[in-house]
Amino acid sequence: MAELSAEVATDIHDAPPEYPPAPPSDGGGAPTPAAATPEELAAKGVAPVKADFLCPPPPSRTSQTAANNSASTAVAAPPSGVLKQGKSKRQFKRERQQEQKTSHLCPVIAKSGDVSSCKFGDGCRFSHDLEGFKAQRQDDLDGECPFISDEGRCPYGLACRFYGTHKEAVAGDNSLIVPKKNFSETNELTKDVQRLLWKNNMKFPKADAKLKALGLMGPGVKGKKPDKEEGSECAVSNHEANENGCSNGVDAKADNLNGAGEEAPQENNVVDELRPSKKAKPDVAELGSNSPGNEVDQNILDKQPEAASQDHLSVETDGSLKSHPREKKLVDFSGKLYLAPLTTVGNLPFRRLCKALGADITCGEMAMCTNLLQGQAAEWALLRRHSSEDLFGVQICGAYADTVTRAVELIDRECTVDFIDINMGCPIELVVSKGAGSALLNKPTRMKGIIEAASSTVETPITVKTLYAILLLLLLQVRTGYLEGKNKVDSLIADIGNWGATAITVHGRTRQQRYSKSADWEYIYQCARNAPESLQVLGNGDISAYTDWNIHKASCPELSSCMIGRGALTKPWIFTEIKEQRHWDISSGERLDILKDYVRFGLQHWGSDTKGVETTRHFLLEWLSYTFRYIPVGLLEILPQRLNWRPPSYFGRNDLETLMASESAADWIRISEMLLGKVPTGFTFSPKHKSNSYDRAENG
Structure with a gap:
């Protein structure tokens, strides 16, 4: 550097x-x-x-x-100004591919230094001109290669911008440069799983069994891949994953949510009930092992849980289903410093930084269930976990019980996480217009179906992130109900726990307020006091110093913990301040x-x-x-x-x-x-x- x-x-x-x-x-x-x-x-x-x-x-x-x-x-x-040149998206894609072909050295050749090491040969989409790459190679950056260690060598070889610091480069023997797998990160999307998702051949026996038992399984649904016309939360489909599975496109999900790239389809006639389903694609077993394009997928099909046919699917098909939250392994949030899931900025490097500065719990960026089920590598990159994240969860967002429940089963099967958080408070218009995020605050019946189906499908604890709006809505009913002798808040909090959630985070603002008003912590305290002992309540909003943490914990002992979001963005050392109980006058150095x-x-x-x-x-x-x-x-x-x-x-x-x-x-x-x-x-x-x-x- x-x-x-x-x-x-x-x-x-x-x-x-x-x-x-x-x-x-x-x-x-x-x-x-x-x-x-x-x-x-x-x-x-x-x-x-x-x-x-x-x-x-x-x-x-x-x-x-x-x-x-x-x-x-x-x-x-x-950056969106380039779209005004009148070029189509297909033309831009061709230009990017041509640029890769001419200016980007094949990663395999860069690692090995051998032109013949790439198995694709002339069909590779990257350049194999090793001498040309060396001639036009950019100057090295100052500093040391971040992969230099006694245990392995840099996986980027000649393409590394710190190549001059490689021991092999100093010795003049490029053949010693070998790829080194980064075992410190987990939850990587494998190619076999991605192909199954692309072809809509992934099975979800637990999710489908529970959905049918709850009456949420639509007619003819069997491992259905959600259509764009049927409420797809995000329209961008990016199947061009790089070998690391995490840098193909810069934050494709966030770009899409902000209107960049391809325009997201609009959903019509959003209703409370599960949307009608189109005819499912034939199962792989029905196609036969000799079907075109099925050679690789057949190897992983044996690893999937056996599922009964749709006509005979029932809850009894899987005896491991847990229907009661007390049977789950609970996560204790009490007194722990929780870094909130943060869109765009809450990536894995930032979470590592916050862990080093004192954070106890970390959570990945919000991932859209539809995109996960479609095998989009950019979305799966949001589930990546570093070995330093000893208490880690992922946050998902979806509008319907089927997509959320299948995504939960898929994550539980393919990833290592300590809890799964369902976002029911995202205020972004593109998400809300699809019936997800804070749009669910107006549909408690659908909320119940999502939480109950998801929590009963897996043993991984399910938590819920919501806004003050849901409780404000019911508080207004409580005031009306108070005159009639009814209390709706207590029944809501109790119901959330009975539906299967182990914890709920309440952000003390409505969707309309966004961040224009201070968080209403008095109401958060009220929710925590009214919650049953089995449901942990966490507060969120406007924590910018250790004194804020102390006040909230002292004001409401029933509050399990506090989630820190914008305070950590502005100064990630807030976790150090809370643990050391001081205002850190940190220097610019x-x-x-x-x-x-x-x-x-x-x-x-x-x-x-x-x-x-x-x-x-x-x-x-x-x-x-x-x-x-x-x-x-x-x-x-x-x-x-x-x-x-x-x-x-x-x-x-x-x-x-x-x-x-x-x-x-x-x-x-x-x-x-x-x-x-x-x-x-x-x-x-x-x-x-x-x-x-x-x-x-x-x-x-």
Whole structure:
């Protein structure tokens, strides 16, 4: 990784600001007549930064942002602009394949250094021109290869951007470079399982048995692959997986949810009952072992659980079905620090970083059930687990009991997880329009079917993540019901436990509020007090310091734990602060070391070749679009910093701290260049999430 540039590396800990701070003014150069007190600023949502570090405010934040954008048009231009050239998606795909053929060296040849090592020969979609690759090979990045160890060698060989640090390269013997399997990561999608999912030949005996027993099995459904017209949550189908299964396309799911790429189909006539099913495809056994394209799949079919025919399927077919939550191996969340599942930024390298800083429980990014059942490698990459994640869960999202239950059985069969979390609170419009996420809050009957079927299918504990909206909805009924002598909240909490969930996380906001209002912790406390002992209740919302954690735990002993989301995005060392019970006035140098660790974890996960470096850079920039909001403890008049505070323009205690506080994407790119070298020609970046909008949020 590249060293700091000279102007930033000088005295990064104790140097004063490069420019002396000027007194606050009204924008025209004159000092402000009467400065507001820190308490008044905090009440208005403005961070009370010490006057010594304030710089003259710009005429307006809007005009300043516009000026920054105009000054860095090449940097901040949306990547989607290429779609305006009039090219079809098929044409773009052909161009990408041609680019791979001409400029990307075959991974097998890169590992071995032998042109004849690729079994595909001339049919390989990558280049076999080894000498040409060496001639145009990019310069090595500064730093050491993240795969260097005494136990094995770098799996990227010649393609590694740190090739000069390889012992084999120094010795001049490239033949010694051999692939090294990264055994520290698990839950990888195998090719055999992926082919079964692609061909709709995977069997789900436990799920189908339970669905039929509950009356949720649609007519003719047998291992059915959900259609786009029938509520597919995500329309992007990406079958071009690379060998690692985790870097084929940069966060394809998140791109799709934000409208990039192929437009997602719209679902019509969303109803509470299970949607009608089309005729199922014939089973592999019916096709016969000599059917075309069935040679490889036949080897894994023997490993699948035997399933009775659809006409005779019943609950008794599988005696291992557990129908009561007490029979499950429960996960104890009490007092543990829980890192929330975070879209885009909550990837495996970030979770590793949070584990190193004190997190106890980690959970993967939200994965769409339909995409998992279709064998999309980009979606399965969200289920990957690192060996350091000793208490790990995955979060899935679906609209119907059949897709969710089959996804749960598939995950339980193919992955190693400690719990499965069902998302019933996602506010994203594309998810909600398909009947998933927070759309389920208005359909308690469907919620019951999903939880009951999923929890009874596997022994893995099932948890639920929901919003305040579901309980707010029933609270309104409780107020009406109170006049009639009925209490709906107690019955709801008890029912959730009886349906089979072992824990529920309540986010103290409605979907419409998004993040524009403070979380309602008083209502979360009420839910925890009303919950039965068998159901663990976790709270979520606005935890930004160890004092917040202490207050919530002391205010409600019935609360099992708290989930930390945006607080960890802004400062992942919040877990260290909670465990050490202190406000950590972390220096800019220490923050840079944390970024270096993230980059190292990212290169180990996404790869140390050019593609892996740029993927790591992309997700680093996505994370930096949150971290700039952190205000150092030593600069604040009032502690702790609140998540909804807007920081004024201020200088840090040194140049690096000032750079890290910039809200300009150009400065985030500059930080990435310190760690990963110069960006490629024509590089663009636009943050996926509106993390710099603070309390302004859309309602839908």
